[in-house]
Amino acid sequence: MQFDAVVVGGGFAGLTAANHIAMEGYRPIVLEAGIDEKYMCNSRVSTGALHVGFRNPEDPADQLFENIMSETDGTARKDIAQTLAENSQATINWMRDEGCEFMQHPRRASGMPMMVPGREMKAGLDWENSGPNKFLLALADKLEERGGQLRRGARVSGLVHNDGQVCGVYTEAGEKIEAIAVVIADGGFQADPDLVGRHITLSPEKLRQRNTQTGRGDGLKMAVAIGAETIGLDKFYGHVLSRDAMMNEKLWPYPQLDVVCAKSIVVTPDGRRFADEGQGGVYFTNAIAALDDPLSATAVFDHTVWEDAKVADIVPPNPSLEQNGGTVFEAASLAELAGLAGLDPVGLLDTVTEYNDSIRTGGVCGLSPTRNTEKFPAHLIENAPYYAIPLCAGITVTSGGLAVDGSAQVLSKSGEVISGLYAAGSVVGGLEGGPRVGYVGGLIKAFGIGRIAGRAIAAKLANKCIKMP
Numbered sequence: 049m050q051f052d053a054v055v056v057g058g059g060f061a062g063l064t065a066a067n068h069i070a071m072e073g074y075r076p077i078v079l080e081a082g083i084d085e086k087y088m089c090n091s092r093v094s095t096g097a098l099h100v101g102f103r104n105p106e107d108p109a110d111q112l113f114e115n116i117m118s119e120t121d122g123t124a125r126k127d128i129a130q131t132l133a134e135n136s137q138a139t140i141n142w143m144r145d146e147g148c149e150f151m152q153h154p155r156r157a158s159g160m161p162m163m164v165p166g167r168e169m170k171a172g173l174d175w176e177n178s179g180p181n182k183f184l185l186a187l188a189d190k191l192e193e194r195g196g197q198l199r200r201g202a203r204v205s206g207l208v209h210n211d212g213q214v215c216g217v218y219t220e221a222g223e224k225i226e227a228i229a230v231v232i233a234d235g236g237f238q239a240d241p242d243l244v245g246r247h248i249t250l251s252p253e254k255l256r257q258r259n260t261q262t263g264r265g266d267g268l269k270m271a272v273a274i275g276a277e278t279i280g281l282d283k284f285y286g287h288v289l290s291r292d293a294m295m296n297e298k299l300w301p302y303p304q305l306d307v308v309c310a311k312s313i314v315v316t317p318d319g320r321r322f323a324d325e326g327q328g329g330v331y332f333t334n335a336i337a338a339l340d341d342p343l344s345a346t347a348v349f350d351h352t353v354w355e356d357a358k359v360a361d362i363v364p365p366n367p368s369l370e371q372n373g374g375t376v377f378e379a380a381s382l383a384e385l386a387g388l389a390g391l392d393p394v395g396l397l398d399t400v401t402e403y404n405d406s407i408r409t410g411g412v413c414g415l416s417p418t419r420n421t422e423k424f425p426a427h428l429i430e431n432a433p434y435y436a437i438p439l440c441a442g443i444t445v446t447s448g449g450l451a452v453d454g455s456a457q458v459l460s461k462s463g464e465v466i467s468g469l470y471a472a473g474s475v476v477g478g479l480e481g482g483p484r485v486g487y488v489g490g491l492i493k494a495f496g497i498g499r500i501a502g503r504a505i506a507a508k509l510a511n512k513c514i515k516m517p
């Protein structure tokens with residue numbers, strides 16, 4: 049079977065790339081492992097907030113580029129960061145042209161567009177009536193109208209690679225499908241315990257899969273098998289969740305406990321802090337995953353912070369956490385709280401005393417581990433009752449992945465383009481991560497790089513060069 053392009057994965061990245069190829073009159077096929085009409089993928093269940101490192105994607109391109117570089121402490125690849133930033137406005141314009149509507153995100157700083165209809169800001173998964181599900185269905189229909197194909201139930205297992213040129217794929221069923229270009233858009237490797245265990249945590253089974261478990265690293269593995277370079281596989285985008293979310297489906301993807309943690313101390317059973325709570329939720333989720341036992345972290349805070357949690361974060365954890373079966377220990381003293389939460393009382397008391405003293409004397413940055421106060425000021429733990437919440441790390445999507453150039457072409461270990469091979473969406477590395485685990489945005493990576501890849505392939509097919517955007 050021959051097509052102009054084969055796209056591996058029918059999430060937003062794959063469908064955006066395929067539609068851009070079909071819009072230019074070429075014939076792409078999207079091979080999607082999921083079987084159902086509404087097959088699961090992260091795109092379908094996403095909240096639908098479009099941003100570039102939490103900035104409005106319609107901000108000027110130079111500001112978006114600087115934001116990516118500063119969020120990642122300069123570790124992002126400049127070429128793809130630059131093209132993504134330059135294409136951000138055009139990407140949003142294209143989404144609007146395709147019928148996607150936006151509203152203002154109800155719980156984020158002004159200027160963050162969210163796909164309409166917006167999800168209800170409540171605990172648990174909620175996707176059927178959401179903007180992302182509707183837009184994904186619309187993009188699949190548009191692809192067919194434009195002469196492309198979406199084939200479900202087709203899991204790709206390998207690349208056809210001849211004389212240094214990728215020219216098709218093999219499916220798990222043994223079929224060979226040839227094409228001039230291949231786009232890997234399979235959504236990352238967060239649901240592959242082997243890769244997660246090798247790169248992210250000693251105990252992959254102790255992370256909560258805060259996703260649809262469809263990103264199994266197939267694309268990464270098949271590209272690496274032909275010599276592709278990878279970047280930053282050790283970091284992921286995710287959020288801190290109640291430990292009960294490991295068993296309780298109502299406690300993921302929301303409520304997150306990011307803001308509670310950033311206003312608390314988070315300790316291991318010895319009552320000691322282990323990471324900088326002030327760096328925020330994505331950083332802290334990675335820190336929990338990196339513990340020898342990722343199910344051993346507990347947030348400790350006082351009544352003031354718990355009252356604040358009635359309005360803090362996307363789905364306020366107070367009272368939604370307890371209403372949905374999550375554990376919140378409450379006690380009149382820290383010693384009693386330590387007993388309830390299984391924490392060492394002496395260690396906890398020492399930690400809280402040192403923490404409070406350092407806040408009072410202005411020396412909180414001198415703590416070990418240090419406590420950054422730029423985004424989240426440190427709060428005294430002094431106003432009883434005291435609370436403790438057992439935590440876990442919720443992994444949403446991996447940050448690292450395949451190295452690509454500014455046209456989304458996959459690079460080899462020697463830095464050369466692998467001819468015919470492109471990547472888009474969560475499988476792309478080099479845009480996120482760094483020491484503070486910068487997050488650029490899963491949806492802009494999907495729509496933005498999907499568009500870049502699709503346009504670059506259409507230009508290749510037309511045997512001409514185009515200037516982005």
Ligand SMILES: Cc1cc2nc3c(=O)[nH]c(=O)nc-3n(C[C@H](O)[C@H](O)[C@H](O)COP(=O)(O)OP(=O)(O)OC[C@H]3O[C@@H](n4cnc5c(N)ncnc54)[C@H](O)[C@@H]3O)c2cc1C
Pocket residue numbers: 056057058059060061062079080081082087088089090091092093094095096097098099202203204205233234235236258259260262263264266267301444445472473474475489490491492494
């Ligand atoms: C609960 C939740 C909320 C989120 N909210 C936001 C948000 O508000 N804003 C934001 O920016 N990001 C958000 N994200 C992240 C964002 O949804 C993803 O990063 C993005 O949708 C990824 O798109 P993708 O196309 O790369 O991958 P996916 O949407 O995961 O699609 C990949 C597809 O590839 C298929 N596939 C996998 N392997 C194969 C194979 N071997 N052969 C064929 N097909 C294969 C899968 O079945 C899947 O359908 C959220 C994620 C989750 C889970």
